[in-house]
Amino acid sequence: MFYIYSQMEIHGTGKRDKDYLLLIDTLEQANIEYKLLPKDISQYNFTSEDFIFCNFGSSNVDFLLEQQKVLSNVSIYPSLETCKIYNKDNFNKFCIDNNLPTPVTFSNLEEINDNDFPLIFKPVSGSLSEHLRLCNNELDVLEQIDILNNDKDYENKDYILQKFIDTGMPVIKYRTIFIKDKILTYKKTSEDENIFCSLKDNGRIDEINPDNKYVDIISDQFIKIAKEHNIDFGALDIIQDLEGNCYLLEINGPTKLYRASQGIGINLYESIINYILTKNTNKL
Numbered sequence: 001m002f003y004i005y006s007q008m009e010i011h012g013t014g015k016r017d018k019d020y021l022l023l024i025d026t027l028e029q030a031n032i033e034y035k036l037l038p039k040d041i042s043q044y045n046f047t048s049e050d051f052i053f054c055n056f057g058s059s060n061v062d063f064l065l066e067q068q069k070v071l072s073n074v075s076i077y078p079s080l081e082t083c084k085i086y087n088k089d090n091f092n093k094f095c096i097d098n099n100l101p102t103p104v105t106f107s108n109l110e111e112i113n114d115n116d117f118p119l120i121f122k123p124v125s126g127s128l129s130e131h132l133r134l135c136n137n138e139l140d141v142l143e144q145i146d147i148l149n150n151d152k153d154y155e156n157k158d159y160i161l162q163k164f165i166d167t168g169m170p171v172i173k174y175r176t177i178f179i180k181d182k183i184l185t186y187k188k189t190s191e192d193e194n195i196f197c198s199l200k201d202n203g204r205i206d207e208i209n210p211d212n213k214y215v216d217i218i219s220d221q222f223i224k225i226a227k228e229h230n231i232d233f234g235a236l237d238i239i240q241d242l243e244g245n246c247y248l249l250e251i252n253g254p255t256k257l258y259r260a261s262q263g264i265g266i267n268l269y270e271s272i273i274n275y276i277l278t279k280n281t282n283k284l
Contacts, residue, residue, distance in 0.1 A: 205263035
């Protein structure tokens with residue numbers, strides 16, 4: 001059975017947003033029988049014939065990992081190994097362990113000196129640029145810690161602080177989508193205070209598969225290493241500084257893909273579902 005473990009169900013919002021509707025429409029257009037899982041899956045007796053698409057990002061990784069015992073017999077996409085590095089601290093450590101370039105990163109305020117600023121404040125389980133802030137001094141960091149600690153939607157209060165990488169204006173970032181293998185890379189830009197180039201905050205997709213060999217090299221390096229660690233899906237964020245150096249920022253999970261799908265002209269949910277079905281042909 002093809003199960004869908006949806007972010008919407010986990011949070012219990014019941015909100016059918018455009019992302020959720022695109023996913024369901026993709027399944028139904030392909031005549032794929034599926035079942036939606038509730039938040040509590042403790043009573044499910046999954047078998048090796050079942051497979052689950054986990055349709056959520058880093059904010060739900062901790063919750064998913066708590067379910068490992070129930071999920072021990074079932075195939076999960078993305079894999080649990082993949083889900084672990086959706087946590088931003090884990091991703092940073094993965095990059096360091098594999099000699100992949102990532103911005104200088106601190107795990108707490110005590111490690112920082114005044115000359116380390118400006119820094120980007122990131123909750124380790126954040127998504128959609130929530131609680132990402134540019135901090136110019138210690139007071140800015142303390143304010144963001146307080147805001148995060150008082151946000152009831154965030155159970156994990158851990159954070160990291162990364163050195164700000166200046167791209168100039170417009171702000172430019174790159175995102176590489178891979179489903180085992182690279183699908184494409186697109187370039188995002190923003191000309192206002194949206195320094196994170198979020199598509200939900202006036203960021204825009206300017207170019208698909210831009211001619212940038214440095215971005216291609218670093219994304220290909222990551223995907224090669226990812227395969228060796230059973231990391232099978234990601235939306236990989238890359239930034240390039242004014243000197244041309246590239247850094248890996250984070251990896252995003254298979255959710256909130258509607259805007260990107262519209263911008264690049266490819267239904268990314270369809271690509272993910274096709275990959276899952278190809279892996280599980282014998283179970284259908």
